[in-house]
Amino acid sequence: MSLDTKAAKIDRLAELTAKQETSTGASLWVEAYRRLRTSKMALIGAVVIGLFVVLAVVGPWVAPHDPTQMWRGEVFRNRGIFVGPRDGNWFGLDQLGRDEFSRMLVGARQTLMVGVVATLLGLTVGAILGGLSGAALTLGGNTGRKVDTVIxxxxxxxxxxxxxxxxxxIAAVLGQSLTTVMIAVGVVQIPIFARLLRGAMLAQGGADYVLAAKALGVRKRRIVFSQILPNSLSPVIVQATLCLATAIIEAAALSYLGLGNPNPATPEWGVMLAESQAFFDDAPMLAVYPAVGIIITALGFTLLGEAMREALDPKLRS
Known part of the structure; x- marks a missing residue:
């Protein structure tokens, strides 16, 4: 048997092995989807997230009033008099006479954007660092170990x-802005994704399909990037849903500390919560509305993330 024929057979066997593993991976996701459909926790989380996304998308168009419009002829400051819920202002007016319900609807988009962008930033950079570290360690050699050590x-x-x-x-160094909040929260999440992907790749390195591919003579680099890396992404995806909830809460915390959007006219739940603290004794509902919105949204992402983790965990599958 010639060397070229032998190499061709090895490549063909490796291709079949990759296809079989891809099919198995697809079956895993199909099974996880079936488990999610029957999970009350997943359904509740999905409904909450769906409502939040819908509000974020259509909020500016369905808001009954301009969120920056100030109602004239009302007394708000210095006398502790606030206009509560009434016809035309379902949540009342804030300290500047702006419709609170409209600001909640429009602020949902800003809150969602902060959480999604921050999570994508942490996921992208963390996955790159974790993937490089896991690949370097899996490929072996002194150079690979040095790269892993540095990262x-x-x-x-x-x-x-x-x-x-x-x-x-980070927010204090970069300055006060909404972009700063997204960068600061995203950077905080980088180590989570990096260590998670690295650990998953190292765990997959001892799997049977990897040993079979090595026995067939498939190059290590091809095994790492075509088989180990794709099969290590499921826990990272699940973690991303959990980190979305954390990102929203941390962004609200930064806004509460005065490091968020410097323009108070732009509604965002964290900024609204921070502004309402000075008037909590006279109008506590101004703080309750954005706080409840943040809590419910974070709960929705957490429930869906936990349900996904259980659905993809092989120890919990019957």
Whole structure:
């Protein structure tokens, strides 16, 4: 048998192995989807997230009033008199006479954008670092171990600092803006995704299909990027849904500390919560509305993320 024929057979066997693993991966996701459809926790989380996304998309068009419009002829400051819920203003008016219900609807888009962009930033950079580290360690060699050591020491330094303190430090350095909040929250999440993907790749490195591919003579680089990496992404995707909830809460915390959007006219739930603290004694509902919105939204992402984790966990599948 010639060398070219032998190499062609090895490539063909490797291709069949990859196809079989892809089919198995698809079956895993199909099974997870079936489990999610019967999970009350997943359904509740999906409904909450769906409503939140719908409000974020259509909020500016269905808001009954301009969120920056100030109602004249009303007394708000200095006398502790606030207009509560009434006909035309379902949630009442805030300290500047703006319709609270309209600001809640429009602010949902800003809150969603902050959470999604921050999570995507952390997921992208973390996956790149974790993938490089896991691939370098899986491929072996002195160079691979050095690359893994350098990346992991940087990740360890980021983990050594409390997440909120790190986010506040980054926001303070970059300046007060909504973009700063997204960057700060995204950077905090980088170590989570990096370590998770690296650990998943190392765990997949000892799987049977990897040993079979090595026995067939498939190159390590091809095994890592065509088989190990794709099969290591499921826990990272699940973690992304959980981090969305954390991102929304941390963004609200930064806004509460005065590091969010410097323009108070632009409604965002975290900024609205921060502004309402000065008037909590006279109008506590101004703080309750955005706080409840943040809590319910974070709960929805958490429920869906936990349900996905259980659906994809092989120890929990019957």
């Amino acid at each position: 992991m020491r940087v990740i360890d330094m980021m983990l050594a600092m409390p997440s909120l303190l790190l986010a506040v430090s």
